[in-house]
Amino acid sequence: xxxxxxxxxxxxxxxxxxxxxxxxxxxxxxxxxxxxxxxxxxxxxxxxxxxxxxxxxxxxxxxxxxxxxxxxxxxxxxxxxxxxxxxxxxxxxxxxxxxxxxxxxxxxxxxxxxxxxxxxxxxxxxxxxxxxxxxxxxxxxxxxxxxxxxxxxxxxxxxxxxxxxxxxxxxxxxxxxxxxxxxxxxxxxxxxxxxxxxxxxxxxxxxxxxxxxxxxxxxxxxxxxx
Amino acid sequence: xxxxxxxxxxxxxxxxxxxxxxxxxxxxxxxxxxxxxxxxxxxxxxxxxxxxxxxxxxxxxxxxxxxxxxxxxxxxxxxxxxxx
Numbered sequence: 001x002x003x004x005x006x007x008x009x010x011x012x013x014x015x016x017x018x019x020x021x022x023x024x025x026x027x028x029x030x031x032x033x034x035x036x037x038x039x040x041x042x043x044x045x046x047x048x049x050x051x052x053x054x055x056x057x058x059x060x061x062x063x064x065x066x067x068x069x070x071x072x073x074x075x076x077x078x079x080x081x082x083x084x085x086x087x088x089x090x091x092x093x094x095x096x097x098x099x100x101x102x103x104x105x106x107x108x109x110x111x112x113x114x115x116x117x118x119x120x121x122x123x124x125x126x127x128x129x130x131x132x133x134x135x136x137x138x139x140x141x142x143x144x145x146x147x148x149x150x151x152x153x154x155x156x157x158x159x160x161x162x163x164x165x166x167x168x169x170x171x172x173x174x175x176x177x178x179x180x181x182x183x184x185x186x187x188x189x190x191x192x193x194x195x196x197x198x199x200x201x202x203x204x205x206x207x208x209x210x211x212x213x214x215x216x217x218x219x220x221x222x223x224x225x226x
Numbered sequence: 227x228x229x230x231x232x233x234x235x236x237x238x239x240x241x242x243x244x245x246x247x248x249x250x251x252x253x254x255x256x257x258x259x260x261x262x263x264x265x266x267x268x269x270x271x272x273x274x275x276x277x278x279x280x281x282x283x284x285x286x287x288x289x290x291x292x293x294x295x296x297x298x299x300x301x302x303x304x305x306x307x308x309x310x
Contacts, residue, residue, distance in 0.1 A: 030305045039290025063301050067308050122239040131237025136270030158284050177285035202246035209281040
């Protein structure tokens with residue numbers, strides 16, 4: 001049997017069941033876990049290292065470490081968070097070897113400070129209503145199920161935006177919004193304070209929203225121009 | 227009294243910096259009240275939050291790659307060989 005299983009028809013087992021099955025050497029459970037989580041781990045690993053091959057090796061090393069560490073898993077976090085923490089530590093070591101270090105402890109730096117929306121978008125102190133929008137953000141066209149092409153383009157804009165983020169912001173937004181870990185889990189995986197997690201996440205989200213805003217404004221201008 | 231702005235009133239420029247806290251439910255009760263009060267009367271900020279949510283939803287829908295097949299097979303073998 002190959003490792004093909006994604007999050008298919010069968011519901012993903014809860015941690016207690018999954019851990020028991022893995023400790024009982026249940027190959028189906030292992031296949032299910034590796035198939036379901038490797039995609040997210042790969043995406044995350046890629047932010048720490050230089051190449052796709054290197055990221056794949058980090059994920060593979062992570063799973064080997066998981067196999068060997070399974071008996072020491074104490075269930076203080078979810079299994080997925082525990083696996084993710086192993087990945088981050090593995091990826092950090094690999095990144096260091098490749099000359100890519102991410103300065104987690106040195107917040108705040110310039111790119112993490114200042115307003116997340118251009119101050120020129122708001123009325124200045126000379127106005128009667130300082131800090132209010134000069135012009136409201138233009139609503140975006142609603143996504144509709146039949147517009148798969150638009151949805152695909154929107155996802156491409158977001159993927160592209162992620163590549164322009166500073167490393168720490170990219171890693172935090174990937175964990176929170178792409179992979180769906182909650183704030184507490186992200187803090188534990190990255191050993192970040194809650195305040196730093198929030199700052200990095202908010203800046204990253206505001207930047208990606210800004211890229212989408214530019215994209216929709218450009219699409220509208222093109223449509224209006226005929 | 228001589229203050230530039232009513233401290234109770236939140237501006238749009240202040241609100242946009244608090245959206246992540248708002249969505250995570252981590253604003254203190256007073257700030258949360260002022261945030262929601264502002265939202266009720268400001269279509270611009272309502273749109274901003276809607277777009278923030280849409281951004282988060284799109285991030286959650288990005289496609290994932292998988293491990294190469296030989297890597298997956300090697301892992302399964304490692305799992306099989308793991309001593310009991």
